[in-house]
Amino acid sequence: MVEKKLFNRGIASGEAFCNRTEELERLVKNIDKLTHSLLVSPRRYGKTSLALRAIARSGLPYAHIDLFMKCDATSVVAEFFQGMGSLTSKIIKPNELALRKLESLLKNLSVSLSLGEFGFEFNLTPKNIDSQKNIKSLLISIDEILLKNKKQAIIFIDEIQAIIGTEIGDEVESALRFVAQKTNNIIFIFSGSSRHLLGKIFDDRSRPLYKLCHKMAIHRISVDHYKTFINKFAKIVWKQPISDSVLDEIFSCTQLHTYYINILCGYLFELDNLPTEGDVITCWKRVCSEEQSSVAKEIEFLTLKQKQLLNEIAKHPGLKEPTAKSFVKNVNLTPKGVSGAIDVLLKHDLIEKLETGVIRIVDPVLDYWSK
Ligand SMILES: Nc1ncnc2c1ncn2[C@@H]1O[C@H](COP(=O)(O)OP(=O)(O)OP(=O)(O)O)[C@@H](O)[C@H]1O
Ligand SMILES: [Mg+2]
Known part of the structure; x- marks a missing residue:
């Protein structure tokens, strides 16, 4: 049996995750050394999957703050508060006693308990309108909680470029810099897909996040790694490997783009028989038709x-x-x-x-x- 989530459109995890050995090692080392990282690649190359895998390997509690399409201050702030609430629940077991301790530690925040999907959870909310926008005090609070509990945590901020253009973009940037520079307990991983906008945040001397992170460009996965990976499953499904010429056709159609390799292979692995070059071309045409409208939107x-x-x-x-x-x-x-x-x-x-x-x-x- 092959993993159900093999060649899927969402996060690659478990056996469905191909290679990235060097990148993983680098990221895990950065986490160990308290070095903040910035993952950069065009869309759908595998940044989120990579970051989550490295985080899982580190074993540290983490918050995943996804700013994708968060284009106003309210939703950015809500995402941070929600993420930090769930992180706090991973650092300290949520119960009444812990709640009282947190309340006395965190002067600027209200803390409450609610029943979530996995039992009790802490909810953090700002105490007054002013601190509504105060992501800095929220992050400082998390740092204090970690210090007090002698723990470390990862804050993974995905699609960070989304904050550019929101009214609180500058405030978030400077809060992140402030905390990232002084903390010994939080490791930040940033990821983003617009090289141009990321350059504005991270490469501009006048901006707060300049030179704060180890910048890692995430490239496409190589032919050799994909060959081994795909054939491992081909041998399970069809009891034999896919020939080099058919594999080359897969790589030539998708140009090794991670997301499209997954969609194409997803269809090929539904076939009863070992795919031929003709099958690859037919399935690729199908992928291109299905994806036509979404790429058309990108060049509108x-x-x-x-x-x-x-x-x-x-x-x-x-x-x-x-x-x-x-x-x-x-x-x-x-x-x-x-x-x-x-x-x-x-x-x-x-x-x-x-x-x-x-x-x-x-x-x-x-x-x-x-x-
Ligand atoms: N190491 C990997 N092995 C196999 N497939 C992968 C790997 N990394 C990512 N993928 C696949 O590539 C696609 C994009 O992955 P992911 O969402 O992690 O990328 P991303 O760069 O964060 O994308 P986005 O720009 O949409 O946020 C998904 O289909 C995922 O399953
Ligand atoms: Mg992503």
Whole structure:
């Protein structure tokens, strides 16, 4: 039997988690050394799965604060308070006595007990309107609880770039810096998918979180790792491995994009017989049709010329010099226009420049339709 959640669209865990050995080791070491980390990659490469796996390995209590689509102050604050309440419940066993102790320790917060999914839980709420926005005092309180209980904890803030543009973005940034710099009890893991926005938070000298974290770029998983991983399950399901040529077809369609490997392999592993190259192509076409509308949404805001440029990039695999005459003649733009449009596409993570200098479309389904 293979794990039910193998090749799924959500968090990869258990046996469904492929490799990432080096990244895991690095992250666990950072946790051990109280070094805060920042995981950066385009969307759906596996940041959340990786962080949660490293956290599980560390065995420390943690809070997972997911700021995805949290675009106003109220929901950001609510997410922090909810996360810290549940973290507190993991640090101290929630009961009446612990509640009274917490109440005397935490001057700026109200603490209460409620019956949650897993028994009693602490709820933390701000005492007055002012502290409503005061994430700093909330984080300091957690630090105090940890110090008092001689424990350490991880605060994992996912999609951190979402705070940019909210009214309390600056306040959250400086609160995080304040606590992250002085704490010996909290390890922060940040993750985010907009390289451009993350650069604004973490690489700008004038911003509070500058140089505070070990920045780790998360790349695609390699062919070798995927071969071993996929064939481990193929041998269970079909009693034999998938041939190299079929595997190569899988890798060429998905370009090793973690999320799409999962969707495609999810369909292939439903087949009764060992998949052929034809099966891979059929299933990939199905994936591309199903995902068409969601990738279309991601490029809605582009101008016609920027879309045309995207199409030309798709049609020129291995492109290195987009402003060269031979390429520019394909698009109705001047070299300067091309370079401006390339900047826009890069800024929105629609294309990326690889270490080899090659420019490619990040999303293989967008690449498919652009061709
Ligand atoms: N190590 C892994 N092995 C196998 N599949 C993985 C691995 N990491 C992630 N995935 C798969 O990749 C997809 C994206 O994973 P995940 O949500 O962790 O990525 P993310 O970078 O946090 O994405 P998002 O940008 O949507 O937050 C999911 O389908 C997940 O199951
Ligand atoms: Mg994620």
